[in-house]
Amino acid sequence: MKDLLGMMSKAKEMQAKFQALQEEIANIDATGQAGGGLVQVTLSGKFEMRALKVDPSLFKEDDVEILEDLILAAHNDAKAKVEAVMQEKTKELTAGLPIPPGMKLPF
Template identity: 70%
Template sequence: MRDLMNLMGKAKEMQAKLQAMQEEIAQMEVEGQSAAGAVKVTLTGKFDMKKLEIDPSLFKEDDVEILEDLILAAHNDAKVKVEEAMQKKSQEMTAGLPLPPGMKLPF
């Protein structure tokens, strides 16, 4: 019975840590870029685009498709960074827990 109470206490503690981590991730902002920084996208931890910066030198009528591709590349770069940060935070939180390999916590 004592083990069950201990396990329930740890589960409650883990739940509180998970909630705090989710709030921390939601508050973070990550910048992705393409074309050596000529296009920059800032995403929140919830993948909401917060900011888009485009160097004025990229505004040419015949290069619209290139600019669109650069925006997508910057967005994807920021998305990967958010996902990496989320993974790092969850690994820090679950360090020492006997979770099966590849198990992801719900976000």
């Protein structure tokens, strides 16, 4: 019974740590870029787009498709950066826990 109470206590502690981690990640901003910095997208830790910067040289009628592609690429770059920070912070939090590889946290 004592072990069960200890496990429950550890689970509550881990839950609190995950909640704090989620709040910390939500406050992260990551900026992705494409076209050598001609297009920049900033995302929050919740993948909400916070900013978009487009170099004025891209505003030509013929370059609309290129601009669209660069915006998508910059968004994806920023998203990858947010995911990398999330993975790193989760890894730090779960260090030493016997969690199977590939298991995504928080649940």
